[in-house]
Amino acid sequence: MEAIQALPMGTAVAVAGPAIALGGLSLLFLKSFVYDQKKRSSSSLPLPPGIPGLPVIGNLLQLKEKKPYKTFTKWAEIYGPIYTIKTGANTLVVLNSNDVAKEAMVTRFSSISTRKLSKALKILTSDKSMVAMSDYDEFHKTVKRHILTNVLGPNAQKRHRKHRDTLMQNTLNQLHAHLKNFPGESVNLRMIFQPELFGLALKQALGKDVESIYVEELGKILSRAEVLKILVVDPMEGAIEVDWRDFFPYLKWIPNKGFERKLGQMYFYRQVVMKALIEDQKKRIASGETINCYLDYLLSDAKAISEQEMIMLIWEAIIETSDTTLVTTEWAMYELAKDWKRQDCLYQEIQNVCGSGKITEENLCQLPYLSAVFHETLRKYSPAPVIPLRYVHEDTELGGYHIPAGSEIAINIYGCNMDKKLWENPDEWKPERFLDKYDTMDLHKTMAFGGGRRVCAGSLQAMLISCTAIGKLVQEFEWTLKAGEEENVDTLGLTTTKLHPMLANIKQRR
Numbered sequence: 475m476e477a478i479q480a481l482p483m484g485t486a487v488a489v490a491g492p493a494i495a496l497g498g499l500s501l502l503f504l505k506s507f508v509y510d511q512k513k514r515s516s517s518s519l520p521l522p523p524g525i526p527g528l529p530v531i532g533n534l535l536q537l538k539e540k541k542p543y544k545t546f547t548k549w550a551e552i553y554g555p556i557y558t559i560k561t562g563a564n565t566l567v568v569l570n571s572n573d574v575a576k577e578a579m580v581t582r583f584s585s586i587s588t589r590k591l592s593k594a595l596k597i598l599t600s601d602k603s604m605v606a607m608s609d610y611d612e613f614h615k616t617v618k619r620h621i622l623t624n625v626l627g628p629n630a631q632k633r634h635r636k637h638r639d640t641l642m643q644n645t646l647n648q649l650h651a652h653l654k655n656f657p658g659e660s661v662n663l664r665m666i667f668q669p670e671l672f673g674l675a676l677k678q679a680l681g682k683d684v685e686s687i688y689v690e691e692l693g694k695i696l697s698r699a700e701v702l703k704i705l706v707v708d709p710m711e712g713a714i715e716v717d718w719r720d721f722f723p724y725l726k727w728i729p730n731k732g733f734e735r736k737l738g739q740m741y742f743y744r745q746v747v748m749k750a751l752i753e754d755q756k757k758r759i760a761s762g763e764t765i766n767c768y769l770d771y772l773l774s775d776a777k778a779i780s781e782q783e784m785i786m787l788i789w790e791a792i793i794e795t796s797d798t799t800l801v802t803t804e805w806a807m808y809e810l811a812k813d814w815k816r817q818d819c820l821y822q823e824i825q826n827v828c829g830s831g832k833i834t835e836e837n838l839c840q841l842p843y844l845s846a847v848f849h850e851t852l853r854k855y856s857p858a859p860v861i862p863l864r865y866v867h868e869d870t871e872l873g874g875y876h877i878p879a880g881s882e883i884a885i886n887i888y889g890c891n892m893d894k895k896l897w898e899n900p901d902e903w904k905p906e907r908f909l910d911k912y913d914t915m916d917l918h919k920t921m922a923f924g925g926g927r928r929v930c931a932g933s934l935q936a937m938l939i940s941c942t943a944i945g946k947l948v949q950e951f952e953w954t955l956k957a958g959e960e961e962n963v964d965t966l967g968l969t970t971t972k973l974h975p976m977l978a979n980i981k982q983r984r
């Protein structure tokens with residue numbers, strides 16, 4: 475040490491330089507040796523079992539119905555938690571248990587960190603220009619930080635609290651008005667809750683809710699309901715549009731006019747409406763009025779974001795806020811309205827904790843049964859049943875099998891949440907299964923929010939809105955399903971949206 479200190483500075487650098495270079499070289503050598511070993515050891519493993527299919531088209535005909543996650547789950551009972559299917563020219567590795575899903579999302583993430591998007595998603599996401607659909611790269615890290623800092627992280631959620639309180643109060647007011655104006659008529663909760671969620675999404679993203687907007691390219695004023703349809707409802711349907719060229723890339727030169735027209739139109743409408751909404755708010759900012767919202771934040775703090783990326787990021791915050799939370803809340807209320815005993819159990823818990831006071835977000839940590847209702851609904855109705863496909867960009871290993879580069883990965887969240895080895899009678903909606911086992915505020919009791927570096931950024935917001943809404947709806951009203959509603963359990967779309975909106979009869983509690 476003293477000898478080194480005694481050397482002139484230049485000498486120390488001259489000696490240390492080659493040493494560092496040599497150290498670097500041997501590290502590099504070691505890394506490539508380990509990599510080769512890993513590669514060799516992975517390729518000596520067997521391939522996952524394949525589901526028998528037909529030549530050329532593979533298993534496509536077996537996946538005709540638009541709920542592949544259910545077919546995947548049935549196959550897992552025969553072929554195990556990991557298997558491959560052929561979708562035309564593509565090989566898809568399907569993961570159906572928590573263990574293999576976590577291995578893909580955490581341990582082997584570095585080999586599976588890119589997205590494989592269908593043509594429809596490529597168009598709708600403006601080629602991966604949003605947090606949830608981007609590859610795991612610098613763009614992703616930057617924009618995930620932005621959405622967490624301003625919209626979805628714990629501090630941002632504290633700042634947006636007033637919007638959630640308004641949403642809850644407006645929902646309750648409309649239910650009371652329904653009771654008064656249409657006594658004896660059943661209520662469609664979605665018709666009230668969805669526009670309220672959309673209002674919250676607009677306020678968080680753009681600073682203000684809108685009643686209507688003039689869109690120059692369309693030459694007309696659109697109502698709020700039309701804006702909701704263009705920004706949320708249509709793209710959710712468009713996202714599952716199938717272009718057969720996805721399965722046969724070697725036929726991509728053949729035009730598919732119907733598909734292109736439909737998706738092109740959706741893209742155009744979304745684009746012009748988003749531009750009009752943003753321009754409107756830019757006028758507000760220019761007039762000196764700034765608001766704590768995502769747009770104001772991006773305009774002042776995220777200079778490197780292009781105009782198109784800005785449109786996509788703002789749209790992302792709107793569509794993601796408006797959909798999955800509604801799906802969860804509606805299914806939870808369907809189950810509670812069907813099951814009086816459990817509804818009463820929840821009501822008693824709320825009464826014990828809140829007494830004559832109204833339930834608030836501050837009470838959530840004291841309400842384990844409410845938390846169990848939320849998580850059991852996420853389990854049984856996994857709002858994102860299959861994670862958007864990932865792509866294996868280097869040979870890897872999963873569940874003891876060799877997974878070659880070029881494979882696509884489908885993580886079947888629904889399958890993980892319905893795994894009979896993990897969940898007793900998984901078809902039964904039974905919140906009690908979560909009591910005593912978990913911390914009330916643990917957001918990851920199931921695989922519903924994914925995991926690892928791509929874990930859902932909006933889980934806190936979803937929990938705060940959904941749990942408070944369920945709690946308030948049950949605290950204030952008694953819910954009973956309308957006769958014949960029990961059978962309506964079908965779903966529609968990319969998420970598990972209830973095909974028939976829930977209809978229920980409500981009675982004000984004393």
Ligand code: HEM
Binds near residue numbers: 858861921927931933
């Ligand atoms: C019950 C409601 C929700 C469920 C079940 C859910 C589910 C998921 C899942 C499974 C993923 C992971 C995708 C993957 O691994 O590739 C994800 C990602 C994401 N979610 Fe959610 N989500 C919900 C609500 C929300 C809300 C309200 C937002 C608000 C904007 C949101 C924003 C995001 C974002 C930005 C990502 C991308 C994270 C990343 O790629 O790093 N989610 N969500």
